Amino acid sequence: MTTTEQLRHQICEIGKRAWTRGFVAASDGNISARLDENRVLCTPTMACKGFLTPDSLCIVDMEGKLIEGEQQPTSEIKLHLNIYRQRLDIRSVFHSHAPYATTFAVTGQPIPRNVLAEPELFLGHVPTASYARPGSKEFSKSIDPFVHSTNAILLANHGVVTYHDSVETAFWLTEMLDAYCRILINTKALGPVQTLSDSEVEELAALRKQLGYQP
Numbered sequence: 001m002t003t004t005e006q007l008r009h010q011i012c013e014i015g016k017r018a019w020t021r022g023f024v025a026a027s028d029g030n031i032s033a034r035l036d037e038n039r040v041l042c043t044p045t046m047a048c049k050g051f052l053t054p055d056s057l058c059i060v061d062m063e064g065k066l067i068e069g070e071q072q073p074t075s076e077i078k079l080h081l082n083i084y085r086q087r088l089d090i091r092s093v094f095h096s097h098a099p100y101a102t103t104f105a106v107t108g109q110p111i112p113r114n115v116l117a118e119p120e121l122f123l124g125h126v127p128t129a130s131y132a133r134p135g136s137k138e139f140s141k142s143i144d145p146f147v148h149s150t151n152a153i154l155l156a157n158h159g160v161v162t163y164h165d166s167v168e169t170a171f172w173l174t175e176m177l178d179a180y181c182r183i184l185i186n187t188k189a190l191g192p193v194q195t196l197s198d199s200e201v202e203e204l205a206a207l208r209k210q211l212g213y214q215p
C-alpha cells in the first residue's frame with residue numbers, strides 16, 4: 001500500500017521527468033493519484049510540473065472540491081475524476097501535451113497499429129476523443145466513448161491522457177506512446193513500414209490481456 005506521502009513524492013518525480021522530456025511546457029499538463037474512494041491527490045493549477053514540491057499538491061473530493069492544500073487544483077481535474085469514477089481499477093491519471101502524440105491529435109490521423117511490438121502489447125488501439133474546451137464539462141466527458149476500452153486516449157487539438165494502476169505506469173504509457181509516434185513520424189521520411197503479421201499481432205493481444213494492459 002502506497003502512503004499519501006509516497007504518492008506526493010512520486011507525483012513530483014514524474015512531473016520532473018515529464019517536464020525534462022518536453023511533454024509539458026510552462027504550466028501544461030496535470031497528474032493525479034487516487035487516495036481512497038472519496039479523495040484524489042492532484043497537481044495545482046498554473047504550476048510548472050518540473051518544479052513541484054510535495055506540499056504544493058492538492059487533495060480534492062470526487063466532485064473536485066478542495067479538501068486540503070494551499071493552492072487551487074488543476075482546472076482539468078474533472079477529466080481525471082471522470083476516469084476514476086468509471087474505472088475503479090485506475091490509481092493514477094497523467095495528462096500532457098507530449099509533442100509527437102499531440103502531432104497525431106492535431107492532424108486527426110489515426111495512430112497506425114501493428115508496427116512495433118511494445119506499443120501493441122502495452123497500448124493496443126489508441127483512439128482520439130473529440131475536441132472540447134480544456135477545463136469544460138464537455139472536455140471531461142469527451143473521453144466517455146473510450147474510457148472502458150483503453151488506458152490511452154488522444155485529445156483532439158490538445159494532447160493525450162493515459163491512466164493505470166500506479167503513477168509511474170500511467171506516465172510510462174504516455175512515454176511509450178510518444179516514442180512510438182516519434183518513430184511513426186520518422187517513417188514519413190524513410191518510406192513504407194513493414195507491419196507485423198496477423199499471428200504476431202494475435203500473440204501480442206493475448207499477452208496484453210494477460211499482463212493487465214487491456215481493460
Ligand SMILES: [Zn+2]
Binds near residue numbers: 028076095134159
Ligand atoms: Zn492540457
